[in-house]
Each structure stands twice: as structure tokens, then as C-alpha cells.
Amino acid sequence: MAYSFYPGCSMEATGKAYLVSFEAVEKALELDAHEIPDWNCCGATVSANYVGDLPQLAIAARNLALAESAGHDVLVGCSSCYLNLAWVNERMKLEPEFAAQINEALGAANMQYNMTLNVRQLIDVLVNDIGLDKIKARTIKPLTGLKVACYSGCQTVRALRRRDFDDVEYPQMMDKVVEALGARAVPFPMAARCCGGSQQFTKVDMIYHCTGKVLESAAQAGADIIVTPCPMCHMNTDVYQKKINKVTGTKYDMPVLFITQLMGVAFDLKPKDLGFSYNIVAPGSKLAAYGVK
Amino acid sequence: MSADKEQATPKYEPAFHREFRAIENGAYASQCMQCGLCAVTCPARELMDYTPRRLFKMIHAGEKEKVMNANTPWLCTSCYLCTVRCPRGIPIVDVMHGLKHELAKKSCKSGVALLSKVFFQSAMKRGRVYEAAMTNSFYMKLGPGSIPDAMKQQDVGLDMIKHKRLPLFPPKKIKGLKDLKKIYEKAAAIQKEAHKDGV
Structure with a gap:
């Protein structure tokens, strides 16, 4: 099955490990993903604070207009990009008046979007299109004994403000992927709780507080590592982990992997193709047994 | 309170x-x-x-x-x-x-209002956000008073640089940048007209 792929800005910079490992896994699973030509930033929810919802969703819609002629489902890895593209798509389908406003805005650039596409999050595609059987079959090095906390994050499962491909509060789908890889998904009540988002520069205490709770929950559940499909969750749990230890007196040593990085390990792909050099909490301490230094 | x-x-x-x-x-x-x-x-x-x-x-x-x-x-x-x-x-x-x-x-002088503004401006400059420059721009606009806060996060920034999470070069400008601006401006005009009686 072919997809129009939307990487988004974070996947190309602070979340580069996600893009690198996605590409490796894409090849291994023979996923036919084509990057949307000339895509633009989705605006993230943070833009709406400044310009409001309509202009922010209009710029997100340009990407759907660009992808429409190919006719494939739009595949998105990043949670925030997924939210923006999936929500503008859903809202246009639900509210004709809103759709007319978006199309009027797109019309200023001689573009339009006829709402013929589906926007899909990576986890959804892995479970429902590729299928757990294929993931299991492709697993060369089962991750037996590895305990994983699956951190979906907030926007991944609440993009449509209703049940989407997973539960809005207690997501299960990533657990299934992880178990298909031979690892064990631990019960993790914080799976869909906020990490503090982009408050790093404006109220960093919130990161310490919210991400601190996520790390605490994972540690209490006995997890060896956390996996996530979200660049923002990854940023806060990985990049800020040392800082949280320093500020709150904790001693977490919890590697955080993008879900595609963990898949790559189980698929026995070369570690150098999985972007581990971008991880700040060294994954080797927990993954040495599976060939990751 | x-x-x-x-x-x-x-x-x-x-x-x-x-x-x-x-x-x-x-x-x-x-x-x-x-x-x-x-x-x-x-x-x-x-x-x-x-x-x-x-x-x-x-x-x-x-x-x-x-x-x-x-x-x-x-x-x-x-x-x-x-x-x-x-x-x-x-x-x-x-x-x-x-x-x-x-x-x-x-007003967008500080906090999330300023951050949201610099984020959006970064997105509209090239069509894609350049996270590293956006951060600099945020602290520059906050002024010298923000230096102590910025210094407190220096260790985090250094880790990110060490692990190449802050690319040195910005993303390429998208070809449809003019289109993107037109779409934004039109949407903002529709929004303004619909909510002209606001606070």
C-alpha cells in the first residue's frame, strides 16, 4: 500500500532519530511512502496561540491539498503534525462552513482540498495496515525479557477529540507492536498524559513536574526503556531527563527510543541506521543484550 | 493566589x-x-x-x-x-x-505569547520551522533579563548540540512560500471579519 508521507519540522531536526529509523523500518517492511512534495510546517498547536485556529489550520491544509492528487493516505509520524493534519481533515468533513472557509483561504493560492484523503498516524498504519503478524514475522531478534513503557503522549491519541485508532486515555496499540517484537509492555498509567509540551522556555517547572511524573510511572512499572512516537515527548523525557534528575533529586536512567528505533533493533537492522547517536540517555545500558552499544 | x-x-x-x-x-x-x-x-x-x-x-x-x-x-x-x-x-x-x-x-512581549509569535514567524520565513534559530530569537526578544534563565538551561542546550539535535543550518525554503503567505493572509482576513466584535 502506498502512502503520502509528511515528516514535519521536528523529525528533520530535534527528532532526527525518528526520521532516520523510520526510513530504515520503512525499507524493512516495504512500506511505499512518498514524501509530500514541498510540504510546509503544520503550525503546531503553538501557532494557534498567536494567529488563532483558522489561519493555523489553513496552513496545515495546504499539505493535504498538495497530497490530494496522489490519492494515497497521508502518513504522519509526529504527534503534533498528525493532530493538525488529521483535525483539519476531520473538521472540514464535519463542518461544511468551515471547509468553505479553508478552501477560500487555499483559493488565494489557486489551491483547493476536496477532502478525499485519510490522515493516518504511524502506529495506526503499523497495527491496522501492515499488521502485527508481519511485524512479528520480520522480527529476527525477539526482544525477549525487555520491559517497555509505551508512551503515546497526548496529541497522538486525542487528535480527533474522540476515539480514533486507539483509546483517548488508555492507549493499547503501541503495546501490541512492542509485544509483536517479543518485548513486554508494562502497565503504564501515564501513557497518554502530557509531558509539559513546549513549556521548556516559558515555564520549565512544568516540564520537571509533568515529565517527572511520566518517568516516575515508567520506573515504578519496572520498565527498562520508554518508547514513543512523538518528538516532543522524546525531547522532554530524553533531553530533559538528566536535568530532572538534577533538579528533583531522582536517579532515572531510562533510555527513551522512538518506536521505529526499537523496531529496527528487533528487525536486526544496523544500529548506525537507527540514529542512536541522537539519543542523550545512552540506550546501551539497557539494550546491550540486543546488540545496541 | x-x-x-x-x-x-x-x-x-x-x-x-x-x-x-x-x-x-x-x-x-x-x-x-x-x-x-x-x-x-x-x-x-x-x-x-x-x-x-x-x-x-x-x-x-x-x-x-x-x-x-x-x-x-x-x-x-x-x-x-x-x-x-x-x-x-x-x-x-x-x-x-x-x-x-x-x-x-x-501584546506579545514575553512568555508563551512571544514564543508562539517567534514560532509562527519561523514557520513563515522558510515554510518550515528552524528550531535552533527560533530559540535564539525568543531569548533575544526577551532581552538581557532572560540571560539568567537561559544560562540555567545551558547544560540541556549543550547536550543537544553534542548529540546533533540542533542542526547548524536552517531547512531549505519551500518553493510555495508565497502561496503559503497568501493562504495565511486570506485565512486571517476571514477570521478577522467573522470575529470583529470580540473583546
């Missing part, structure tokens, strides 16, 4: 509730039935001046000054937990976006 603030006679502006209804997504605030589920749900509640429930009550009561100065919307991270839980189906995050947009029109 200080005791003084609590005891001072509130200033009521009865027209405020109507004005608030005119801002983008503002009308939803009228649907609140004060159940308080958002208040116990919000991950930022402990840091907020007023929980969303109280904010909605103050909107109904016309306490304009308190609403417009509350840190409540600025601490909302758009996690959507309140929005999926609200029994009245109020898209609380959207109401917060509407309120922040209204406040940002008046």
Missing part, C-alpha cells in the same frame, strides 16, 4: 460575557455547567491562577480584568485531556486558543 486578591471587590463588566462570545471559539464558554471535571483533569492546574472552570465562571460573571490577566490559558499545553472529558463537549483547548489569540493581538 494572595488573600488580598481574593477579598478585593471584583469589577464586573456585564457586557464582557457577550464580547467573549464574539472571539474565535469564545461562544463555547457559555455552555459550561461548572462541573469541575476540567479542573481536576488539567496537568497544569496547580500552577494556574484559576482552573478552567473558574475562568469560565468569571467570563459568565463579567470579571474581565481577572480573565484577561489570568495565566490559565498560557499554561495550557493543548494536551486535550479536558476536551475529551468535558461532559458538555466544550472544546476547552479551542477556547484557550481563541483567548490567547485575542490577548496576543494586544
